[in-house]
Amino acid sequence: MGQLGSVISQESTLRMATELKERYKGRILMVGVDDLDLFKGIPQKFSAVGELLDRNKELRGKVVLVQITNPARSLGRDVQQLLDEANSIAKEVNSKYGEPGYEPIVFMKGPITTREKLAYYAVAECCVVTPVRDGMNLVPYKYTACRQACPALDKALGVDENSPPRNSVIIVSEFIGCSPSLSGAIRVNPWDITEMAIAMCEAITLSDTEKHLRHEKHYKYISSHDVSYWARSCDQDLVKACRDHYHKRYWRVGLGFASRLVAMESNFRKLSGDTLNSAYSITQSRLILLDYDGTMMPPTSVNKGPSHEVVSVLNRLCSDPKNIVFIVSGRDRGTLSKWFSSCEKLGIAAEHGYFIRWTSDSPWETSRSMDLCWKEVVEPIMQLYTETTDGSCIENKETAVVWHYQDADPDFGLCQAKELHDHLENVLANEPVVVKTGEHIVEVKPQGVSKGIVVENVISSMRRKGKEPDFLLCIGDDRSDEDMFESIARSSANPILPTIAEIFACTVGLKPSMAKYYVDDIVDVIGLLRGVAEAPVQLN
Numbered sequence: 132m133g134q135l136g137s138v139i140s141q142e143s144t145l146r147m148a149t150e151l152k153e154r155y156k157g158r159i160l161m162v163g164v165d166d167l168d169l170f171k172g173i174p175q176k177f178s179a180v181g182e183l184l185d186r187n188k189e190l191r192g193k194v195v196l197v198q199i200t201n202p203a204r205s206l207g208r209d210v211q212q213l214l215d216e217a218n219s220i221a222k223e224v225n226s227k228y229g230e231p232g233y234e235p236i237v238f239m240k241g242p243i244t245t246r247e248k249l250a251y252y253a254v255a256e257c258c259v260v261t262p263v264r265d266g267m268n269l270v271p272y273k274y275t276a277c278r279q280a281c282p283a284l285d286k287a288l289g290v291d292e293n294s295p296p297r298n299s300v301i302i303v304s305e306f307i308g309c310s311p312s313l314s315g316a317i318r319v320n321p322w323d324i325t326e327m328a329i330a331m332c333e334a335i336t337l338s339d340t341e342k343h344l345r346h347e348k349h350y351k352y353i354s355s356h357d358v359s360y361w362a363r364s365c366d367q368d369l370v371k372a373c374r375d376h377y378h379k380r381y382w383r384v385g386l387g388f389a390s391r392l393v394a395m396e397s398n399f400r401k402l403s404g405d406t407l408n409s410a411y412s413i414t415q416s417r418l419i420l421l422d423y424d425g426t427m428m429p430p431t432s433v434n435k436g437p438s439h440e441v442v443s444v445l446n447r448l449c450s451d452p453k454n455i456v457f458i459v460s461g462r463d464r465g466t467l468s469k470w471f472s473s474c475e476k477l478g479i480a481a482e483h484g485y486f487i488r489w490t491s492d493s494p495w496e497t498s499r500s501m502d503l504c505w506k507e508v509v510e511p512i513m514q515l516y517t518e519t520t521d522g523s524c525i526e527n528k529e530t531a532v533v534w535h536y537q538d539a540d541p542d543f544g545l546c547q548a549k550e551l552h553d554h555l556e557n558v559l560a561n562e563p564v565v566v567k568t569g570e571h572i573v574e575v576k577p578q579g580v581s582k583g584i585v586v587e588n589v590i591s592s593m594r595r596k597g598k599e600p601d602f603l604l605c606i607g608d609d610r611s612d613e614d615m616f617e618s619i620a621r622s623s624a625n626p627i628l629p630t631i632a633e634i635f636a637c638t639v640g641l642k643p644s645m646a647k648y649y650v651d652d653i654v655d656v657i658g659l660l661r662g663v664a665e666a667p668v669q670l671n
């Protein structure tokens with residue numbers, strides 16, 4: 132930023148910018164700066180300019196796209212073909228809509244000095260960055276910095292308090308790294324020429340206030356996330372990763388590209404049937420809390436309901452009067468009560484514990500009634516992401532709304548989920564809700580509702596009934612289950628609360644977790660449960 136600022140205020144840059152302003156007087160200047168390679172989407176960008184002028188007669192003679200290209204890094208046949216294609220589209224558009232002294236597309240092949248590029252950024256009203264695939268791409272950041280108020284430049288360009296400030300508008304491809312950080316940009320799919328033409332028209336016709344708000348938003352982000360910010364956060368991550376590393380154990384998890392090394396607490400270990408059985412057999416008041424999806428039912432299962440084996444093992448556990456067994460799930464109460472209708476003594480905590488029922492014939496207890504007006508804000512936003520993410524859908528529960536992307540393209544689905552998560556957090560900042568990410572879902576649910584609270588409430592209720600638990604088994608696989616593990620860890624570290632003698636908090640799958648134990652998969656979970664359900668009963 133500092134370097135850009137100093138180059139832009141130098142006399143020669145100011146001269147270039149003034150000269151460009153004069154050259155494009157009365158025109159609306161859009162700029163693009165790309166390497167000359169296949170991924171930058173230059174032919175698509177040129178076609179979009181053609182369509183823009185096709186659809187909007189009033190913009191003919193006014194709009195100019197200056198496309199600067201850095202020299203190609205290689206000289207393969209593909210680069211030549213790209214160049215031929217881009218030249219031919221530019222020629223066609225220019226001959227159709229150009230006139231003496233006016234070319235809608237100015238195709239400048241580099242090398243072009245940094246100073247000259249900055250001068251173009253400084254005078255262009257819009258920057259079009261539309262690769263079909265790219266890494267980070269810093270062009271929008273540089274453009275924003277060059278459009279920020281700068282006394283020397285503003286003076287040279289004749290911008291004063293009586294004229295609108297030099298704002299910036301960015302059209303950005305959804306397929307590039309910087310896209311999620313540019314929340315004020317107009318996002319496009321560069322393969323969709325019409326969408327790009329419409330975006331160009333929108334960018335040009337935005338009101339000055341709107342342009343200003345978008346520019347300010349970007350500038351604030353760029354100036355606070357500078358090189359030292361990135362360096363500091365990398366440093367913090369390294370410090371965090373190294374903290375206590377002598378006391379941690381390192382595991383390689385995942386395969387191929389998904390393979391990574393993760394650090395786990397040294398006492399994190401696999402839960403064995405022997406350990407569990409011996410604790411189970413000597414205890415008198417047991418609490419068993421089980422997540423459903425990913426714990427009792429594989430995520431890949433087509434039939435999402437519980438298998439006969441699951442129902443049978445749960446019934447067996449419930450039939451022991453020393454046991455209280457709960458399914459603690461994010462799913463809705465209607466589905467869970469239908470699926471477990473044959474498990475009369477099974478407790479169900481649905482929608483992350485907003486609804487709790489101790490047995491099939493006891494009433495549903497609910498958390499305090501909540502205002503759900505925020506759903507009206509959430510639904511249209513999720514709808515937007517559903518329309519642009521093939522395979523995704525919305526689930527509207529009684530107290531929560533969920534965006535599902537299990538059937539979408541995995542990479543794109545994940546990208547969209549991250550963006551949706553941030554989008555919702557911003558919009559809902561003042562609402563009594565939390566936005567959570569789970570297994571292929573982004574969920575908005577009321578604040579103060581979590582599986583961790585279920586653990587606290589069920590244990591306190593058992594205590595009130597004089598059934599102080601002496602054995603606690605809690606198994607789950609997902610982020611929402613970490614709330615249960617956290618609550619268990621917190622209460623067992625609290626000296627005021629009575630101690631539960633045997634605690635087994637267990638995650639499914641080897642991964643960093645607040646749980647002390649792990650098992651590999653659902654087969655292990657069912658095996659452990661079957662093991663304790665069939666364990667010989669010790670007579671007191």
Ligand SMILES: O=P(O)(O)OC[C@H]1O[C@H](O[C@H]2O[C@H](CO)[C@@H](O)[C@H](O)[C@H]2O)[C@H](O)[C@@H](O)[C@@H]1O
Pocket residue numbers: 422423424425435459460461462463526528533535536537569570571572574609611
């Ligand atoms: O707390 P859980 O029992 O783990 O339930 C969490 C969510 O389960 C459901 O979503 C899951 O199943 C979907 C298919 O039926 C799948 O698309 C998604 O990826 C899974 O997370 C349920 O639909 C959600 O409401 C629950 O929050």
